[in-house]
Amino acid sequence: MIRSLLFFPGNNPNMLINASALLSDALIFDLEDAVSPAEKDAARILVRNTLRYMDHGSAETVVRINSVDTAYWRSDVQAIIPERPSMLLLPKVGSASDVRELECEMARVEAECGMEVGSVGIIALIETALGVENAFQIATSSPRVRALFLGAEDLTADLRCKRTKEGREIEYSRQRLVVAARAAGIDVYDTPFTDVNDDEGIIKDAMLARALGFSGKAAISPRHVGAINDAFSPDEAEIEYAFEVIEAIERAKAEGKGAIALRGKMIDAPIVARAERTIEMARALGLGRRKA
Amino acid sequence: MSKLVGSIKEAIRLAGLRDGMTVSFHHHLRNGDYVLNAVMEQIASLGIKDLTVNASSLFDTHMPLIGHIKNGVVTKLLTNYVSAGIGRAISEGVMEKPVSFRTHGRRPADIALGNTPIDVAFIAAPTADKEGNCTGKEGRSACGSLGYAYADAEYAEKVVVITDNLADTPPASPSIEGKHVDYVVAVDAIGDPRGIVSGTTRITRDPVGLVMAASAAKVIKASGLLKDGFAFQTGAGGASLAAAKFLKEIMLKEGIRGSFGLGGITSYMVEMLRAGCFEELLDVQCFDLDAVASIKEDPRHKEISATRYASPLAKDAAVGGLDVVILGATEIDTSFNVNVHTDSNGYIMGGSGGHSDTANGAKLSMIIAPTFRARLPIVTDRVTCISTPGRDIDVLVTQSGIAVNPMRSELRERLVDAGLPVMDIEELKARTERITGVPKKIRRGERVVAEVIGRDGELLDVIYNVPER
Numbered sequence: 001m002i003r004s005l006l007f008f009p010g011n012n013p014n015m016l017i018n019a020s021a022l023l024s025d026a027l028i029f030d031l032e033d034a035v036s037p038a039e040k041d042a043a044r045i046l047v048r049n050t051l052r053y054m055d056h057g058s059a060e061t062v063v064r065i066n067s068v069d070t071a072y073w074r075s076d077v078q079a080i081i082p083e084r085p086s087m088l089l090l091p092k093v094g095s096a097s098d099v100r101e102l103e104c105e106m107a108r109v110e111a112e113c114g115m116e117v118g119s120v121g122i123i124a125l126i127e128t129a130l131g132v133e134n135a136f137q138i139a140t141s142s143p144r145v146r147a148l149f150l151g152a153e154d155l156t157a158d159l160r161c162k163r164t165k166e167g168r169e170i171e172y173s174r175q176r177l178v179v180a181a182r183a184a185g186i187d188v189y190d191t192p193f194t195d196v197n198d199d200e201g202i203i204k205d206a207m208l209a210r211a212l213g214f215s216g217k218a219a220i221s222p223r224h225v226g227a228i229n230d231a232f233s234p235d236e237a238e239i240e241y242a243f244e245v246i247e248a249i250e251r252a253k254a255e256g257k258g259a260i261a262l263r264g265k266m267i268d269a270p271i272v273a274r275a276e277r278t279i280e281m282a283r284a285l286g287l288g289r290r291k292a
Numbered sequence: 293m294s295k296l297v298g299s300i301k302e303a304i305r306l307a308g309l310r311d312g313m314t315v316s317f318h319h320h321l322r323n324g325d326y327v328l329n330a331v332m333e334q335i336a337s338l339g340i341k342d343l344t345v346n347a348s349s350l351f352d353t354h355m356p357l358i359g360h361i362k363n364g365v366v367t368k369l370l371t372n373y374v375s376a377g378i379g380r381a382i383s384e385g386v387m388e389k390p391v392s393f394r395t396h397g398r399r400p401a402d403i404a405l406g407n408t409p410i411d412v413a414f415i416a417a418p419t420a421d422k423e424g425n426c427t428g429k430e431g432r433s434a435c436g437s438l439g440y441a442y443a444d445a446e447y448a449e450k451v452v453v454i455t456d457n458l459a460d461t462p463p464a465s466p467s468i469e470g471k472h473v474d475y476v477v478a479v480d481a482i483g484d485p486r487g488i489v490s491g492t493t494r495i496t497r498d499p500v501g502l503v504m505a506a507s508a509a510k511v512i513k514a515s516g517l518l519k520d521g522f523a524f525q526t527g528a529g530g531a532s533l534a535a536a537k538f539l540k541e542i543m544l545k546e547g548i549r550g551s552f553g554l555g556g557i558t559s560y561m562v563e564m565l566r567a568g569c570f571e572e573l574l575d576v577q578c579f580d581l582d583a584v585a586s587i588k589e590d591p592r593h594k595e596i597s598a599t600r601y602a603s604p605l606a607k608d609a610a611v612g613g614l615d616v617v618i619l620g621a622t623e624i625d626t627s628f629n630v631n632v633h634t635d636s637n638g639y640i641m642g643g644s645g646g647h648s649d650t651a652n653g654a655k656l657s658m659i660i661a662p663t664f665r666a667r668l669p670i671v672t673d674r675v676t677c678i679s680t681p682g683r684d685i686d687v688l689v690t691q692s693g694i695a696v697n698p699m700r701s702e703l704r705e706r707l708v709d710a711g712l713p714v715m716d717i718e719e720l721k722a723r724t725e726r727i728t729g730v731p732k733k734i735r736r737g738e739r740v741v742a743e744v745i746g747r748d749g750e751l752l753d754v755i756y757n758v759p760e761r
Contacts, residue, residue: 017727018500018662021691055723222499226506286711 001284002026002060002147003216003232004225005189009034010043010063016050019059022222023229026060031076032067032091040072044079051083060086062123067092068101077102081109087121087146092154094130096141103142118144123189127151128158132173139184148181149218150174152191163194165201167208178213187215196221206231233285234278242282243289245275295476296422300454301334303475304412307450309335312342313411316448318441319349320416320428320577323375324487327416327454329356330479336365344368346410348399348440348598349645352377353487361386370408372396372643379640382741385757391640391742393633396576397602397609397649398747400443404605407749413448415441415468416482420455424473425466428578428595429588431457433483436557436578436587438467442597445472456482467595495537495560496530500691504660505534507712508618508689513542514710515656515703517615522550524570525611525650526561526618528579531660533560535618543569554601554610555646557583557593565592574610576601576646602649604747611646611653619647621661621688623675626717628682628697630659631675633744636668638734638758640742644679651684652747656703663690663724668731671695671721676734678753679744688717695720735759 006024008015010031019027029050035043047063063085065076069092080088090102099122110117122144126132132155139148152170156163163169174190181188190209193202202224209217210231217228234242248267252260260267282288297303309315315335317328328347333356335343341364350357350371358381360366369391374382382391394402402408417424417438418431428438433456445451445468453468458478462470496502508531512518524539526532537560543550550570553561557575559582565573573593578584587593602611611617622642623631630651635641651657661670670690686703688695695717696704707714715723737757746752 018691021503022499023503054727223497223502 001281002187002189004228005062005216005218006222006225007034007064007192007218007220010047011035011039013046016046017054019050020054020056022225024059024219024222024225025216025229026062026086027056028062028064028089028218030064031072032064040066044076048079048083051080051085062087062089064089064091064125068098073102074105077105077109081106081115081120082113084115085120087123089123089125089149091125091151092127092131093124093138094128095134096137099124099138099141099145103144106144120144121146123147123149125149125151126173126177127154129155132176135177135180136183139180139186145184145186147187147189147215148177149189150177150191153194165195165198165205167205174209174212174214182213188213190214190217192218192220193224194220196223199223199227202227203231233287234282238278239282239287239289242275242278245271246279294422295424295473297475297477300331300477300479301338303452303477304331304334304338306475307412307452309340309412311340314344314346314409316346316410316413316444317348318415318438318444319347319351319373320435320438320440321433321483321488323351323353324484325351325353325416326481326483327414328354331414331454332357332360332365336360336363341365342367344370346370346399346408348396349373349643350378351375354378358386368392370394370399372399373645374640374643376635376639376641379642383634383639383755383758385737385739385741387741390740390754393643393742393744395602395644395648395745395747396440396598396646397604397611398745398749399440400597400599401603401605402749403443403447404599404603410444410448412450412452413441413444415445415451415453417453417455417468418482419457419459419463420453420476421459421462421470422476423462423470424451424453424468424476425462425470426453426455426468426473427463427466429584430459430463431455433457433481433485433488434584434588435483435488436584437575437595439576439596439601440598441468443599450474452477454479454482456480494530495533498530500662501531502534503691504662504689505531506538507694508535508658508660509538509542510710510712511658511687511689511694511707512539512616512656514706514712515616516706517656518542518548520549522548523552523554523613523615524550524617525553525555525614525646525654527620528556528558529620529660532618532620533558535660536560536564540564540567540569552610552613554614555650557587559583562586562593565590574601602646602653602747604749609653611650614650614654616656616658617650617654618658618660619651619680621659621670623670623672624659624661624685624688625672625675625682626721628685628688628717629675629678630680630682630685631677632679633677633742633755636665636734638676638736638756640755644744648680648684648747651680657684657686659685659688661688661690663692663720664728667728669721669724669728671717671724677744677755681746681752688720690720692723693720
């Protein structure tokens with residue numbers, strides 16, 4: 001389960017060496033924007049070796065490769081796929097064909113090194129107006145696509161609007177991506193909060209993302225990981241309520257009742273489904289029910 | 293007869309200082325101290341030789357001392373901590389006799405027992421009257437507590453107070469009373485206030501340090517010790533301060549009211565006092581100006597002597613009441629022995645200070661350290677120098693996992709139950725070495741340049757010279 005995704009510049013060994021200590025559910029090793037053209041080779045080698053030699057524990061490993069309109073992306077795929085990352089993050093996805101182009105290359109390299117074809121997933125980074133409009137097609141373009149990811153910095157440049165902390169300008173895009181991803185049955189990750197010194201702001205922004213339906217949120221600063229993990233984890237009251245819902249339903253079944261109320265509210269199928277997800281998530285996070 | 297004398301030189305003469313005697317100094321003015329250098333310069337000018345200097349700590353502002361060592365004015369050093377410049381000279385073998393390192397608690401005990409008698413104590417006092425009643429809370433060189441100087445004042449044959457703020461009337465509650473003082477000297481300045489606050493450290497912004505700090509706070513919570521009456525000390529390192537910040541958040545959220553905060557006191561501990569985390573602060577030394585202001589104004593912020601702080605002879609030593617202490621390490625070995633004396637090249641750059649005292653006294657002694665610094669692993673088979681014995685260390689918190697001393701199985705269970713990433717220290721070492729490799733042992737010389745004496749007076753280890761390369 002991925003709540004937080006933390007970016008690491010692919011050419012910074014000091015950061016890469018402690019990546020797994022920073023408590024992020026997913027680690028994104030960046031070969032794209034964080035790395036200047038002159039450093040692309042070095043970063044590719046460093047990230048390849050990081051994946052090969054470092055133990056990342058339970059964290060998912062993601063590599064942001066260069067976009068399919070660059071001269072770098074095929075070399076990225078060739079170097080990275082054999083190290084079996086969990087997923088590649090493809091930037092600037094505008095349409096389903098971008099994903100399919102990557103998918104073909106990934107399949108070729110997987111086959112070449114004897115890996116099961118399809119074993120490495122794709123996260124599609126949507127950061128253009130075209131990408132937002134094509135979100136559902138992108139989400140359903142390949143079984144490898146595990147999630148959509150909103151990149152608000154490039155997107156707002158493309159939309160020709162100012163990126164603000166409040167984020168009114170990306171409201172539509174956020175909601176469009178959540179709907180597209182959920183319709184496709186995949187996860188969806190929110191754009192990073194970019195003010196590394198605003199400890200209150202990140203909490204607010206992460207809570208908003210969760211309220212909108214995002215599965216998790218990316219971070220460019222390790223200091224944001226805690227706030228994101230907290231925002232996307234069920235709290236004690238939610239866990240307690242989920243258990244009560246399940247108990248109520250079981251009681252109803254045992255008593256042969258069709259419907260039942262809890263705390264004055266009818267329990268229906270969506271509430272049960274949500275309670276089941278909450279309990280599943282709590283178990284995955286090792287969060288127990290509060291002891292009575 | 294007036295105690296006021298015209299100069300430091302005159303005081304030295306009147307005190308009867310001769311070849312082979314012992315002089316002492318405290319370190320409350322830290323790296324801003326002028327007094328030790330001024331006194332030693334006058335001693336040297338009088339042609340006195342073969343002295344023992346017993347200084348609670350030495351900083352690099354005291355580098356002229358190395359010249360006095362080379363000239364035979366000083367032939368023996370007793371101290372609890374030295375900073376890197378002094379340490380390097382010692383490691384290079386500047387002294388014939390080994391330096392004797394003690395802890396902040398052992399020093400006053402050995403002074404009281406007569407093991408390390410002092411002939412003349414020189415006490416830098418930010419404010420004193422003509423009888424030698426002193427306080428560190430007033431004056432332009434205010435440093436707050438004078439805790440380390442109490443034993444010197446009480447037991448030295450002669451006591452010379454040196455001040456740059458001679459008051460007409462005695463301070464309201466003197467730290468050191470005139471009854472112990474033989475001579476008072478007024479000078480232009482006893483120190484540079486900017487250097488006096490050299491203990492100031494900021495909360496770390498390093499993400500790895502913050503992860504360790506958050507983990508440390510979780511360990512404290514899971515230990516079962518965090519409840520009303522909780523007593524706490526933390527070091528002034530960036531990660532230790534961050535741990536205190538996280539701990540404060542937990543205490544405020546859960547409404548836990550501690551009893552006392554102890555130690556060298558920083559602004560962060562003052563904040564915890566003001567926020568209601570503690571009933572009182574017990575302060576043997578102020579690390580920054582906020583602490584100095586607080587000890588002056590807030591009656592809950594109390595000055596204590598080094599004896600009350602940590603002496604093994606004191607029946608009320610505050611370290612014995614500690615629940616938790618957070619400490620640092622330059623190395624820790626698989627038997628949990630900790631080194632805070634030498635750096636990775638074997639040069640002396642520190643000392644125990646209160647490290648061993650608090651580790652010995654506290655119910656839970658925690659080391660916070662990254663598994664490696666630069667490319668060097670911190671966990672080793674055997675530390676270069678045992679500063680604090682492993683039997684007094686309960687838990688090591690790193691960015692990659694938490695190791696519990698096997699003697700504390702109950703603590704280990706609690707941490708595992710809380711879902712914390714507990715692993716054997718050997719496992720932590722092995723994991724780190726998979727990244728860093730195993731460094732070659734540093735080459736040490738054959739000459740003992742320092743001995744390390746523990747809180748209970750036992751010789752814990754010796755430090756060898758670093759040969760020229």
